[in-house]
Amino acid sequence: MTITNNSETSPDSWTLTDRCRLLANALVNPQNRGSQDRLCIMLQNELEYLEATLSQPIPEHRKNLGIPMDDGLFDYADLEPDELCDQCMALNFTLMTLHDRKIKEIITYILWERFEMLRCSLYASGEVIA
Incomplete structure (x- = not known):
């Protein structure tokens, strides 16, 4: 066939x-x-x-x-700082073990985005406490 x-x-x-x-x-x-x-x-x-x-x-x-309706497949809740830190550690480990230049560049941008999310998350959690 x-x-x-x-x-x-x-x-x-x-x-x-x-x-x-x-x-x-x-x-x-x-x-x-x-x-x-x-x-x-x-x-x-x-x-x-x-x-x-x-x-x-x-x-x-x-x-x-148009924009699709939320099908409930993924959780879009904001990540906690400790979860984002874990992701950053995993991405950094991946960068240290990879050899493919293109993939490393892509992972670097994802890591950069995660650090920005972590920074924003820390500021947001500081506002709630204050």
Whole structure:
């Protein structure tokens, strides 16, 4: 059985993004610890496909959609300073162990954003106490 990819059967960037969100959610689910390596491989495949579809024109049925409703898949609560510090430590460890220059550059920007979130979180928690 062969699958042909054309504009009618190929998933677009929106569909692929939803698939990636589901895989990422499964990655952080404690019941899936034994499956993380396989899930990471699946996520990598979806991300490579997503990267290719992002360069394609926006399909007509995806234009003017507006902001999607919250589906409850992720928790958008603000992170506590200790959680952000843990993330910064993990990202810094990743930077020390990686060798791929492009990935290191991307991780560096994410680390920078996390430090800014940590800074804002510290200021916000100071205002509540005061």
